[in-house]
Amino acid sequence: MLSILVLNGPNLNLLGTRQPDVYGSTTLADIEGMCARHGKQIGFDVEFAQSNHEGVMVDLIHAARGRHVGIVMNAGAYTHTSIALMDAVASVELPLVELHLSNVHAREDFRHTSYIAKVALGIICGFGAQGYLLAMDAIKAHVAD
Numbered sequence: 001m002l003s004i005l006v007l008n009g010p011n012l013n014l015l016g017t018r019q020p021d022v023y024g025s026t027t028l029a030d031i032e033g034m035c036a037r038h039g040k041q042i043g044f045d046v047e048f049a050q051s052n053h054e055g056v057m058v059d060l061i062h063a064a065r066g067r068h069v070g071i072v073m074n075a076g077a078y079t080h081t082s083i084a085l086m087d088a089v090a091s092v093e094l095p096l097v098e099l100h101l102s103n104v105h106a107r108e109d110f111r112h113t114s115y116i117a118k119v120a121l122g123i124i125c126g127f128g129a130q131g132y133l134l135a136m137d138a139i140k141a142h143v144a145d
Protein backbone atom coordinates (compact mmCIF):
# COMPACT_ATOMS: atom_id res chain seq x y z
CA MET A 1 0.00 0.00 0.00
CA LEU A 2 1.13 3.57 -0.64
CA SER A 3 2.44 5.29 2.46
CA ILE A 4 2.60 8.83 3.87
CA LEU A 5 5.10 10.10 6.45
CA VAL A 6 3.59 12.46 9.04
CA LEU A 7 6.52 14.23 10.67
CA ASN A 8 6.32 16.51 13.71
CA GLY A 9 8.97 18.79 15.08
CA PRO A 10 10.04 20.32 18.38
CA ASN A 11 7.72 20.62 21.37
CA LEU A 12 4.79 19.01 19.59
CA ASN A 13 5.17 16.06 22.00
CA LEU A 14 3.70 18.48 24.59
CA LEU A 15 0.43 18.95 22.71
CA GLY A 16 -2.66 18.72 24.88
CA THR A 17 -0.68 19.16 28.08
CA ARG A 18 0.16 22.90 27.94
CA GLN A 19 -1.07 26.08 26.21
CA PRO A 20 -4.47 24.56 25.24
CA ASP A 21 -5.67 28.09 24.42
CA VAL A 22 -3.19 28.19 21.51
CA TYR A 23 -2.82 24.55 20.47
CA GLY A 24 -6.01 22.85 21.72
CA SER A 25 -6.42 19.89 24.05
CA THR A 26 -5.80 17.14 21.49
CA THR A 27 -2.62 15.20 22.25
CA LEU A 28 -0.08 14.08 19.67
CA ALA A 29 -1.13 10.49 20.39
CA ASP A 30 -4.73 11.49 19.55
CA ILE A 31 -3.51 13.00 16.27
CA GLU A 32 -1.52 9.85 15.49
CA GLY A 33 -4.71 7.80 15.93
CA MET A 34 -6.70 10.22 13.75
CA CYS A 35 -4.07 9.99 10.99
CA ALA A 36 -3.94 6.17 11.16
CA ARG A 37 -7.76 5.94 10.91
CA HIS A 38 -7.90 8.46 8.09
CA GLY A 39 -5.11 6.62 6.28
CA LYS A 40 -7.18 3.43 6.35
CA GLN A 41 -10.20 5.34 4.97
CA ILE A 42 -8.28 6.85 2.06
CA GLY A 43 -6.11 3.78 1.37
CA PHE A 44 -2.72 4.89 2.71
CA ASP A 45 -0.35 3.50 5.31
CA VAL A 46 0.85 6.16 7.74
CA GLU A 47 4.21 6.42 9.49
CA PHE A 48 3.95 8.96 12.31
CA ALA A 49 7.06 10.48 13.86
CA GLN A 50 8.09 13.31 16.19
CA SER A 51 11.50 14.67 17.10
CA ASN A 52 12.82 17.63 19.03
CA HIS A 53 16.07 17.42 17.05
CA GLU A 54 16.66 19.07 13.69
CA GLY A 55 19.24 16.50 12.52
CA VAL A 56 16.93 13.60 13.38
CA MET A 57 14.21 15.26 11.29
CA VAL A 58 16.68 15.61 8.39
CA ASP A 59 17.44 11.86 8.68
CA LEU A 60 13.73 10.98 8.71
CA ILE A 61 13.15 13.10 5.58
CA HIS A 62 16.07 11.40 3.79
CA ALA A 63 14.75 7.96 4.79
CA ALA A 64 11.31 8.81 3.35
CA ARG A 65 12.63 8.55 -0.21
CA GLY A 66 11.49 5.25 -1.71
CA ARG A 67 9.35 4.41 1.34
CA HIS A 68 6.66 7.08 1.20
CA VAL A 69 4.86 8.86 -1.61
CA GLY A 70 4.53 12.11 0.32
CA ILE A 71 5.19 13.90 3.59
CA VAL A 72 2.96 15.93 5.90
CA MET A 73 5.25 18.00 8.09
CA ASN A 74 4.59 20.21 11.07
CA ALA A 75 8.16 21.35 11.61
CA GLY A 76 7.13 23.53 14.56
CA ALA A 77 9.49 26.44 15.15
CA TYR A 78 12.06 24.95 12.74
CA THR A 79 9.66 26.04 9.99
CA HIS A 80 10.82 29.60 10.57
CA THR A 81 14.54 28.92 10.95
CA SER A 82 15.75 25.76 9.26
CA ILE A 83 17.57 25.88 5.94
CA ALA A 84 18.71 22.32 6.73
CA LEU A 85 15.13 21.03 6.71
CA MET A 86 14.37 23.00 3.53
CA ASP A 87 17.41 21.46 1.80
CA ALA A 88 16.44 17.97 3.01
CA VAL A 89 12.93 18.34 1.59
CA ALA A 90 14.29 19.62 -1.73
CA SER A 91 16.75 16.71 -1.91
CA VAL A 92 14.17 13.92 -1.62
CA GLU A 93 11.87 15.32 -4.32
CA LEU A 94 8.71 14.12 -2.55
CA PRO A 95 5.51 16.17 -2.34
CA LEU A 96 5.34 17.77 1.09
CA VAL A 97 2.47 19.62 2.73
CA GLU A 98 3.53 22.13 5.39
CA LEU A 99 1.12 21.90 8.28
CA HIS A 100 0.43 24.09 11.32
CA LEU A 101 -2.22 23.68 13.96
CA SER A 102 -2.48 27.41 14.52
CA ASN A 103 -2.94 30.15 11.93
CA VAL A 104 0.67 31.29 11.93
CA HIS A 105 -0.25 34.38 9.86
CA ALA A 106 -2.49 35.67 12.63
CA ARG A 107 0.38 35.39 15.14
CA GLU A 108 3.78 37.06 15.67
CA ASP A 109 5.66 38.36 12.60
CA PHE A 110 8.48 35.82 13.01
CA ARG A 111 5.94 33.03 12.37
CA HIS A 112 5.04 34.54 8.97
CA THR A 113 8.34 33.38 7.46
CA SER A 114 8.72 29.77 6.34
CA TYR A 115 11.76 28.16 4.76
CA ILE A 116 9.66 25.02 4.25
CA ALA A 117 7.09 26.87 2.15
CA LYS A 118 9.72 27.39 -0.56
CA VAL A 119 9.88 23.64 -1.21
CA ALA A 120 6.33 22.63 -0.20
CA LEU A 121 3.47 21.56 -2.41
CA GLY A 122 1.22 23.74 -0.26
CA ILE A 123 0.46 24.89 3.25
CA ILE A 124 -2.41 24.19 5.63
CA CYS A 125 -2.67 26.16 8.84
CA GLY A 126 -5.24 27.22 11.40
CA PHE A 127 -7.51 24.16 11.37
CA GLY A 128 -6.08 22.41 14.43
CA ALA A 129 -5.70 18.64 14.35
CA GLN A 130 -8.15 18.40 11.43
CA GLY A 131 -5.44 20.02 9.30
CA TYR A 132 -3.40 16.80 9.36
CA LEU A 133 -6.27 14.97 7.64
CA LEU A 134 -6.70 17.76 5.08
CA ALA A 135 -2.96 17.54 4.36
CA MET A 136 -3.19 13.76 3.85
CA ASP A 137 -6.07 14.33 1.40
CA ALA A 138 -3.90 16.86 -0.46
CA ILE A 139 -1.09 14.29 -0.82
CA LYS A 140 -3.60 11.69 -2.05
CA ALA A 141 -5.02 14.10 -4.65
CA HIS A 142 -1.51 15.03 -5.80
CA VAL A 143 -0.42 11.40 -6.14
CA ALA A 144 -3.60 10.55 -8.07
CA ASP A 145 -2.89 13.30 -10.62
Ligand code: CA2
Nearest residue numbers: 011012014015018019076077100101102
Ligand atom coordinates in the same frame (compact mmCIF):
# COMPACT_ATOMS: atom_id res chain seq x y z
O1 CA2 B 1 0.83 25.95 14.86
C1 CA2 B 1 1.70 25.09 14.75
O2 CA2 B 1 1.45 23.91 14.50
C2 CA2 B 1 3.19 25.46 14.96
O3 CA2 B 1 3.96 24.70 14.04
C3 CA2 B 1 3.51 25.09 16.39
C4 CA2 B 1 4.92 25.48 16.80
C5 CA2 B 1 5.17 26.96 16.49
O4 CA2 B 1 6.52 27.29 16.78
C6 CA2 B 1 4.88 27.28 15.04
O5 CA2 B 1 5.10 28.66 14.82
C7 CA2 B 1 3.44 26.93 14.69
C8 CA2 B 1 5.12 25.29 18.30
C9 CA2 B 1 4.80 23.92 18.79
C10 CA2 B 1 4.81 23.97 20.29
O6 CA2 B 1 3.88 23.04 20.76
C11 CA2 B 1 3.51 23.14 22.05
C12 CA2 B 1 2.44 22.39 22.43
C13 CA2 B 1 2.01 22.43 23.72
C14 CA2 B 1 2.65 23.23 24.64
C15 CA2 B 1 3.74 23.97 24.26
C16 CA2 B 1 4.18 23.92 22.96
